[in-house]
Each structure stands twice: as structure tokens, then as C-alpha cells.
Amino acid sequence: MFGIPWAGAIALLCGVATPQSTTDAACVSCHPTVAAEWSASQHRTAFTESTFQTAHRLEPRAFCRACHAPEQNPSTREITPASALGVSCRSCHLIDGEIVSGEGTVSADAPHSVRRDPDFGGLGCARCHQFDFPDSGLRAAPLAMQSTVDEHAASRHRGRSCAECHMPADAAGRASHSFAVTRDPEALRRSVRVRARRVDEGQVVLTLVAGEVGHAVPTGDLLRRLEVGAAPARRPEMATRRYLARHFGQVRQPTGIALLDELYDDRVPADGQPREVSLKLEAGRDETIVWWVRYQRVAHHRSLDPERALVDGELELASGRLLPL
Ligand code: HEC
Ligand code: HEC
Ligand code: HEC
Ligand code: HEC
Ligand code: HEC
Incomplete structure (x- = not known):
């Protein structure tokens, strides 16, 4: 469990200079429960897990890395501390330099500002869970590689956000970050x-x-x-x-x-x-x-x-x- 990014977190707490790999260290140190859930999720291993690594060896494109290792410069193919973060706290929550969250819990005592977006539990997922094939320019019409967001719009459950189903409340009553439904x-x-x-x-x-x-x-x-x-x-x-x-x-x-x-x-x-x-x-x-x-x-x-x-x-x-x- 003490993988490379955690070593980075310790370095940060000790006041050592912050390499890119520690971008989440501060979030993790103040949000330990959420971080523990996230660290057992598929988002955490989006770059390092073997199914992705196998597919990526066959097709080693920067296009893939932009979503599976969003904290790393996509020109780097290797597993680095930043790519090993996978989809991190910042990948989801940091939008235009602000920490964004849903409307669920409105905490007055956060030491940082939180912008509330009622659509965060849905639109917050869309930029990664709906996208076209990279060669769509060569086609008569763009072709979706993943279309989960369009499918959701056509679903009988469109009134429920992605987070409602995929982030049910954990033992502490907070939106679970283990994204476990799909492995249940x-x-x-x-x-x-x-x-x-x-x-x-x-x-x-x-x-x-x-x-x-x-x-x-x-x-x-x-x-x-x-x-x-x-x-x-x-x-x-x-x-x-x-x-x-x-x-x-x-x-x-x-x-x-x-x-x-x-x-x-x-x-x-x-x-x-x-x-x-x-x-x-x-x-x-x-x-x-x-x-x-x-x-x-x-x-x-x-x-x-x-x-x-x-x-x-x-x-x-x-x-x-x-x-x-
Ligand atoms: C110095 C401690 C500290 C740091 C660093 C920190 N947070 Fe927080 N954050 C808090 C506290 C305290 C709250 C309010 C109580 C709570 O909701 O846990 C909060 C609230 C939040 C919320 C709103 C929760 C809600 O009510 O919806 C989000 C989202 C969040 N933090 C994400 C982050 C992210 C992402 C980072 C890193 C970029 C980060 N935080 C860094 C302490 C911190
Ligand atoms: C726009 C974002 C995005 C891009 C670009 C992208 N992916 Fe993904 N990929 C995802 C998302 C989101 C999932 C999760 C969907 C799921 O689990 O069904 C995923 C799932 C996968 C999985 C399944 C992982 C598993 O554990 O079963 C593999 C393998 C994969 N992608 C490989 C690639 C490769 C190779 C490329 C480049 C050719 C690529 N992806 C490009 C977003 C992206
Ligand atoms: C895959 C995207 C994603 C990742 C990765 C992610 N979050 Fe979240 N987080 C969300 C969403 C969406 C919500 C709001 C859920 C809702 O509206 O029900 C949320 C809610 C929260 C909350 C409020 C929980 C509550 O119910 O009070 C905190 C705090 C938080 N996130 C911190 C973090 C931290 C810290 C990390 C990294 C360890 C992290 N998040 C990683 C998407 C993400
Ligand atoms: C920054 C890009 C990004 C964002 C934002 C994002 N995801 Fe993902 N998500 C991914 C990638 C990449 C994977 C594939 C992980 C892997 O390789 O196994 C994934 C995997 C998943 C999985 C599959 C888990 C499994 O069992 O394989 C679910 C479910 C999921 N995401 C739901 C969500 C929801 C819900 C949101 C919004 C709250 C969200 N994601 C936001 C990139 C993202
Ligand atoms: C009504 C509940 C519900 C809603 C709303 C919902 N999902 Fe799901 N999702 C599920 C269930 C159950 C599964 C497992 C069955 C399956 O694979 O279709 C699943 C599967 C997935 C998977 C496949 C992961 C894998 O590897 O098997 C992804 C990715 C995903 N959801 C993302 C999303 C996103 C993004 C949204 C919002 C646009 C969303 N879901 C909305 C219940 C929901």
C-alpha cells in the first residue's frame, strides 16, 4: 500500500521539494478516508493495471495516456510516480484551478475554497467516459469509442447521476471513492x-x-x-x-x-x-x-x-x- 506516491506524500510533509508526483499529497494527508477508498479503486490503477498496460503496449499513444495518466505529461510512456497516480484527486476535482465538488455535503470548515456544482456527479465524469476514436476525422461521422454519457441520457435512470449509483455513501455517510459497484x-x-x-x-x-x-x-x-x-x-x-x-x-x-x-x-x-x-x-x-x-x-x-x-x-x-x- 505504501507505493511510490505515498513516499512522495511523506517527502512533502517533511518539507522536501515537491516533484509532480506529489500533486495529490496534500489532499491525501487531509482526506485520509477518501484517499484510502480511492487507493483501492480502478481510478487509482488506471495506468499501472495489467489490462491497460497490455493494451497500451500494443497501442502506445499519447491519446491513451491523457485519460489513464492525466497527472503525467502524455509524451511520457513509462510508469512514473505521476502516471502511477492514475486518475487522481486533482484529475477529478481540480477544474480551472478551483476545487469543485457536488452539492451533497456543504462543509463550512474547509481550509480551501470549494465551488459547488450540482452536475459534478455526472458532468464531472463526462470528459473521460464519453469520447470518440482518435481517427474520427477520417470517418464520415465521428465514432464514439465510449458512449456511456449518451447511453445514460437515454436510460430510464437518467434522473440519477453517475455518482448516485457509483459512489454510494460509505460507513461515514460520505460519497464512496472505491467505485466498487462494477466489481460487486x-x-x-x-x-x-x-x-x-x-x-x-x-x-x-x-x-x-x-x-x-x-x-x-x-x-x-x-x-x-x-x-x-x-x-x-x-x-x-x-x-x-x-x-x-x-x-x-x-x-x-x-x-x-x-x-x-x-x-x-x-x-x-x-x-x-x-x-x-x-x-x-x-x-x-x-x-x-x-x-x-x-x-x-x-x-x-x-x-x-x-x-x-x-x-x-x-x-x-x-x-x-x-x-x-
Ligand atoms: C489542510 C487540509 C486540507 C487539504 C490540504 C485539502 N483539503 Fe479538502 N477539505 C479539508 C477540510 C477540513 C474540508 C471540509 C470537511 C470535509 O468535507 O472533509 C475539505 C473539503 C473538501 C471538499 C468538499 C467536500 C464536500 O463537502 O463536498 C473537497 C471536494 C475537497 N476538500 C477536496 C480536496 C482536494 C482535491 C484537495 C487537494 C487538491 C484537498 N481537498 C486538500 C481539508 C483539506
Ligand atoms: C477520453 C479518455 C480515454 C482515452 C483517450 C482512452 N481511454 Fe481507456 N478507458 C477510459 C475509461 C473511462 C475507461 C473505463 C471504462 C470501463 O471500465 O469500461 C477505460 C478503460 C480502458 C481499459 C479497460 C481497463 C480494465 O481494467 O478492464 C483498457 C484496456 C483501456 N481503457 C485502454 C486504452 C487504450 C489502449 C487507449 C488508447 C488507444 C485508451 N484506453 C484511451 C478512458 C479513456
Ligand atoms: C473519479 C473522480 C474522482 C476522484 C478520482 C476523486 N473524487 Fe472526490 N468526489 C468525486 C465526486 C463526483 C464527488 C461528489 C459525489 C456526489 O456529488 O455525490 C466527490 C466527493 C468528494 C468529497 C466529499 C465527500 C462527501 O460526501 O462529503 C471529498 C472530501 C472528496 N471527494 C475528496 C477527494 C480526494 C481527497 C480524492 C483523492 C484521494 C478524490 N476526492 C478523488 C469524484 C472524484
Ligand atoms: C480524468 C478521467 C476520469 C474521470 C474524470 C472519471 N473517470 Fe472513471 N475511469 C477513468 C479511467 C481511465 C478508467 C479505467 C481504469 C482502468 O484502467 O481500469 C475509469 C474507470 C471507471 C469505472 C470502472 C471501474 C471498473 O470496475 O473497472 C467506473 C465505474 C468509473 N470510472 C466511473 C466514473 C464516474 C462515475 C466518474 C464521475 C464521478 C468518473 N468515473 C470520472 C477515467 C476517469
Ligand atoms: C442506476 C444506476 C447507474 C447509473 C445512473 C450509472 N451507472 Fe454505471 N453501472 C451501473 C451498474 C450496475 C454497472 C455494472 C453493469 C454494467 O457493466 O453495465 C455499471 C457499469 C459501469 C461501467 C463499466 C465498468 C466495467 O468495467 O464494468 C462504467 C464505466 C460506468 N458504469 C460508468 C458510468 C457513468 C460514467 C455514468 C453516468 C454517465 C453511470 N455509470 C451511470 C449502474 C449505474
């Missing part, structure tokens, strides 16, 4: 409701509807997907699978260049409309069929064939059995 199996399971029916001997229809979630499922990075599958109960090797995600292929642009472009998006929509998935499999009338829906984190797509993706984590959201006809 129960919250992930509540994000989709699934119904399954057997249409005939070899056809199963699964209906997925978004639940307690404020955007499409999955949202965010392109390395997430839902695996929807079914198989005869005694012959799992005969499984049929589909992957719900944004699907890409080479498309010739008006400029004549072929680029990876979105072909279709079959994620579970945010607006509460059902996503129906029909799976055909070779099963007899006398066979029981098992079905499942899994949330998967992909380490690397490797190709356009979804079966070849390297999956580095998954969670079963729902599963069941359909009896013989």
Missing part, C-alpha cells in the same frame, strides 16, 4: 433481468432487460461483453453462443480508406427495451437444455472472431434449465 457480483447481477423459453426442440429464446443500471450493458470500454449460451444438459460440448457487444468490421470510408467501424450494437439497451437472443442448437425433444448469461472482461480481442478473444475474467449473471418438450 450482486450489483452486476441486478443490471440485467433474463427470461428464457424453449420455442421448439432446438431453439431457445432469451430476453434480456436492463435493471438497476444507468446505461447499456455492458458499457464503457470495448473489452466487455455478455456471453449468451445454451447447450443440451448432457452434451455441453454442443453449446451455441452469442456475444452481445458493439461489433466491428472493416468499412470503406468516403475518403477511400478502410477502417474498423461499428457494424451493429446488440448490447442490452439502456432504455428498458428488451434484447431478444434466439439460439439454435442440436437437441432432441427428450433432452433438457441449460442456458446462461455471463459478463466477460476480455484482455485482448486478437481478431474479429469473438470465439478467439482472450477472456481474463467472467461472472455468471443468470442461468437455468429448460425441460424436455
Whole structure:
């Protein structure tokens, strides 16, 4: 836990000159509870964690570093004390030289000024969680790489800010900075409701509807997907699978260049409309069929064939059995 930036914090408290790495040291020393939550979050490890480092080695662009290591000059590729801060206190709270916060707690005794912005728990996330592909200038129209904010605007839960769901009150009643919802199996399971029916001997229809979630499922990075599958109960090797995600292929642009472009998006929509998935499999009338829906984190797509993706984590959201006809 005493990683490099913390060493910097100690240096600051001892009055040693402040390298860029210690930009958060003062915030951390006065806000220890928030800092402890943040230091266990994905924001803290946005640059150093292995999934990002693997992707970044394949595509080592300054564009990536501007969001994953906003405290470091984006021309530097290496892990430095500043990039190891990931998305820091200042990355979120310091806007135009002022500390900005939501309207939640209005503390009279802060030793620094706090500008209150009622939209901070939503718009404060937008500059990183909604953005276009860097080559959008070569396309007929810009293409979103992540569209969580647009999806949220179309969601049944648009009245709830991002922070309302992702920063619930901690034990002290303060907005939690551990951003743990997305790693909480129960919250992930509540994000989709699934119904399954057997249409005939070899056809199963699964209906997925978004639940307690404020955007499409999955949202965010392109390395997430839902695996929807079914198989005869005694012959799992005969499984049929589909992957719900944004699907890409080479498309010739008006400029004549072929680029990876979105072909279709079959994620579970945010607006509460059902996503129906029909799976055909070779099963007899006398066979029981098992079905499942899994949330998967992909380490690397490797190709356009979804079966070849390297999956580095998954969670079963729902599963069941359909009896013989
Ligand atoms: C010398 C101690 C000190 C330092 C340094 C400090 N803070 Fe604070 N800050 C406080 C205190 C005390 C409060 C008011 C009580 C509270 O909310 O914790 C406060 C309030 C806040 C709030 C408002 C909380 C609310 O009511 O919504 C935010 C946001 C905040 N600080 C962020 C920061 C950030 C970011 C930094 C670093 C750039 C920082 N603080 C540096 C002591 C400090
Ligand atoms: C990913 C963005 C993000 C990061 C990183 C972040 N904060 Fe926050 N913080 C927020 C948001 C958004 C709120 C307001 C939540 C709300 O309105 O419900 C907040 C609220 C706070 C509050 C008030 C909490 C309360 O409920 O009284 C303090 C204090 C604070 N932050 C300090 C910090 C410090 C210190 C760090 C670094 C250790 C930090 N924040 C890192 C986004 C962030
Ligand atoms: C300065 C840019 C920045 C801001 C501002 C920001 N984020 Fe993030 N956020 C990131 C990056 C980068 C990651 C990816 C971290 C990683 O590599 O795992 C991330 C990851 C996340 C995750 C995923 C956690 C997981 O389980 O993988 C959630 C949820 C999230 N952010 C929510 C928010 C919310 C809500 C806000 C606004 C209160 C916000 N973020 C503000 C950059 C930002
Ligand atoms: C009604 C509650 C709710 C609201 C509002 C909400 N989210 Fe989420 N979010 C969830 C749940 C539940 C998940 C987990 C299921 C999923 O991945 O879609 C999630 C997943 C995510 C993820 C994916 C992280 C990962 O790696 O799996 C990101 C990023 C994210 N949210 C960001 C945001 C941002 C940014 C906003 C505001 C524009 C927002 N969320 C609004 C509930 C919410
Ligand atoms: C405008 C900000 C932004 C830019 C630019 C950006 N990212 Fe991200 N990235 C994010 C956010 C926000 C998330 C979190 C969403 C989520 O968890 O689904 C994320 C998530 C990721 C993840 C998933 C991390 C995990 O733990 O699963 C990888 C890998 C990643 N980004 C790689 C890259 C690479 C490589 C580039 C450059 C080609 C890049 N990003 C450019 C904001 C950005």
C-alpha cells in the first residue's frame, strides 16, 4: 500500500521539494478516508493495471495516456510516480484551478475554497467516459469509442447521476471513492433481468432487460461483453453462443480508406427495451437444455472472431434449465 506516491506524500510533509508526483499529497494527508477508498479503486490503477498496460503496449499513444495518466505529461510512456497516480484527486476535482465538488455535503470548515456544482456527479465524469476514436476525422461521422454519457441520457435512470449509483455513501455517510459497484457480483447481477423459453426442440429464446443500471450493458470500454449460451444438459460440448457487444468490421470510408467501424450494437439497451437472443442448437425433444448469461472482461480481442478473444475474467449473471418438450 505504501507505493511510490505515498513516499512522495511523506517527502512533502517533511518539507522536501515537491516533484509532480506529489500533486495529490496534500489532499491525501487531509482526506485520509477518501484517499484510502480511492487507493483501492480502478481510478487509482488506471495506468499501472495489467489490462491497460497490455493494451497500451500494443497501442502506445499519447491519446491513451491523457485519460489513464492525466497527472503525467502524455509524451511520457513509462510508469512514473505521476502516471502511477492514475486518475487522481486533482484529475477529478481540480477544474480551472478551483476545487469543485457536488452539492451533497456543504462543509463550512474547509481550509480551501470549494465551488459547488450540482452536475459534478455526472458532468464531472463526462470528459473521460464519453469520447470518440482518435481517427474520427477520417470517418464520415465521428465514432464514439465510449458512449456511456449518451447511453445514460437515454436510460430510464437518467434522473440519477453517475455518482448516485457509483459512489454510494460509505460507513461515514460520505460519497464512496472505491467505485466498487462494477466489481460487486450482486450489483452486476441486478443490471440485467433474463427470461428464457424453449420455442421448439432446438431453439431457445432469451430476453434480456436492463435493471438497476444507468446505461447499456455492458458499457464503457470495448473489452466487455455478455456471453449468451445454451447447450443440451448432457452434451455441453454442443453449446451455441452469442456475444452481445458493439461489433466491428472493416468499412470503406468516403475518403477511400478502410477502417474498423461499428457494424451493429446488440448490447442490452439502456432504455428498458428488451434484447431478444434466439439460439439454435442440436437437441432432441427428450433432452433438457441449460442456458446462461455471463459478463466477460476480455484482455485482448486478437481478431474479429469473438470465439478467439482472450477472456481474463467472467461472472455468471443468470442461468437455468429448460425441460424436455
Ligand atoms: C489542510 C487540509 C486540507 C487539504 C490540504 C485539502 N483539503 Fe479538502 N477539505 C479539508 C477540510 C477540513 C474540508 C471540509 C470537511 C470535509 O468535507 O472533509 C475539505 C473539503 C473538501 C471538499 C468538499 C467536500 C464536500 O463537502 O463536498 C473537497 C471536494 C475537497 N476538500 C477536496 C480536496 C482536494 C482535491 C484537495 C487537494 C487538491 C484537498 N481537498 C486538500 C481539508 C483539506
Ligand atoms: C473519479 C473522480 C474522482 C476522484 C478520482 C476523486 N473524487 Fe472526490 N468526489 C468525486 C465526486 C463526483 C464527488 C461528489 C459525489 C456526489 O456529488 O455525490 C466527490 C466527493 C468528494 C468529497 C466529499 C465527500 C462527501 O460526501 O462529503 C471529498 C472530501 C472528496 N471527494 C475528496 C477527494 C480526494 C481527497 C480524492 C483523492 C484521494 C478524490 N476526492 C478523488 C469524484 C472524484
Ligand atoms: C480524468 C478521467 C476520469 C474521470 C474524470 C472519471 N473517470 Fe472513471 N475511469 C477513468 C479511467 C481511465 C478508467 C479505467 C481504469 C482502468 O484502467 O481500469 C475509469 C474507470 C471507471 C469505472 C470502472 C471501474 C471498473 O470496475 O473497472 C467506473 C465505474 C468509473 N470510472 C466511473 C466514473 C464516474 C462515475 C466518474 C464521475 C464521478 C468518473 N468515473 C470520472 C477515467 C476517469
Ligand atoms: C442506476 C444506476 C447507474 C447509473 C445512473 C450509472 N451507472 Fe454505471 N453501472 C451501473 C451498474 C450496475 C454497472 C455494472 C453493469 C454494467 O457493466 O453495465 C455499471 C457499469 C459501469 C461501467 C463499466 C465498468 C466495467 O468495467 O464494468 C462504467 C464505466 C460506468 N458504469 C460508468 C458510468 C457513468 C460514467 C455514468 C453516468 C454517465 C453511470 N455509470 C451511470 C449502474 C449505474
Ligand atoms: C477520453 C479518455 C480515454 C482515452 C483517450 C482512452 N481511454 Fe481507456 N478507458 C477510459 C475509461 C473511462 C475507461 C473505463 C471504462 C470501463 O471500465 O469500461 C477505460 C478503460 C480502458 C481499459 C479497460 C481497463 C480494465 O481494467 O478492464 C483498457 C484496456 C483501456 N481503457 C485502454 C486504452 C487504450 C489502449 C487507449 C488508447 C488507444 C485508451 N484506453 C484511451 C478512458 C479513456
